[in-house]
Amino acid sequence: MAQELHYNDFGTWMKARLPFKVQKISINAGFTCPNRDGRIGHGGCTFCDNSTFSPSYCNISKSIQKQLQEGKQFFSRKYPEMKYLAYFQAYTNTYESLDILKSKYEQAFSDEDIVGIVVGTRPDCINKELLEYFQQLSKEYFVLIEYGIESTNELTLKRINRGHTYQCSKEIIQQTHDYNILTGGHVILGLPGENRDTMLEQADEISKLPLDLLKIHQLQVITGTEMAREYQKQPFEVFTVEAYIELLAEYIARLNPSITLDRFVSQSPENKLIAPKWGLKNYQFTNLLNNYLQEKGIYQGQKYNSKSSINP
Secondary structure (H helix, E strand, O other): OOOOOOOOEHHHHHHOOOOOOEEEEEEOOOOOOOOOOOOOOOOOOOOOOHHHHOOOOOOOOOOHHHHHHHHHHHHHOOOOOOEEEEEEOOOOOOOOOHHHHHHHHHHHOOOOOEEEEEEEEOOOOOOHHHHHHHHHHOOOOEEEEEEEEEOOOHHHHHHOOOOOOHHHHHHHHHHHHHOOOEEEEEEEEOOOOOOHHHHHHHHHHHOOOOOOEEEEEEOOEEOOOHHHHHHHHOOOOOOOHHHHHHHHHHHHHHOOOOOEEEEOOOOOOOOOEEEOOOOOOHHHHHHHHHHHHHHHOOOOOOOOOOOOOOOO
8 A cells, every 4th residue: 555645745746737647858958057157156056066967868969859759768668658848957947048948948849748848947047038938838838947946045045156045036936936837946955054943944934935846955965066175175064864854854844735845855876976875766765754754743734834934
């Protein structure tokens, strides 16, 4: 018998929106980032190495259609009737002119098995014209915009060289929601300088946002990043599995019960990961979390305070 989940899970959420099984296929569409090319900064976020979460077929040297074809070949062996979402994942996928963006997105829809797109971006790289385009597109396809929030703490955002404020995230997430576009967010737990109280306060702040989906990841220190150099010079505390699960459970308990949770953990290649080294697959970690939530009787929203989590 399937285990009862104590939170709103992504699979159930998707089943309510599409009449078939779907899988995301990651795409590298050749974008860059304003925090790398000098528009707002250089070097990118201190934790960032895009190659750690890009599949082998996800390569800028291949066309969007080729990446989709290879991604479909990978997944179709197990589920031949699968439909797909084109996941524009690498770097900032709204950081171009509207005409170029439309061209790239619409290349994905030339494949009849693509039923929607997921667009990963920064809250400072979107505008009214693009939101209007996504709004029109969402009338025909599944459209989800996923914003990198990373932290709700302004001091942390400066320390990791994020290049935008949390206020910026709040404003653009509200605007995207107002356009009736599905809206997701991404946060990292364990960033340097943040303690338990800071991270749990983040759950209260995130709960104020009109998010449909939230991805939560543990901090990973990756070879070659500025954060890796910082860590090697003066190591800071990273999570053990047990400590992360305990914190995450409390975070979930304080989180708005209307938000669907997409992921809880990230898994970087072993040869690039400095810390923490857990040796767990994503599904193994999720099983541990689910068991913990059941054992402790913890549910999403259990400690959510709607009055304190509503913006005035």
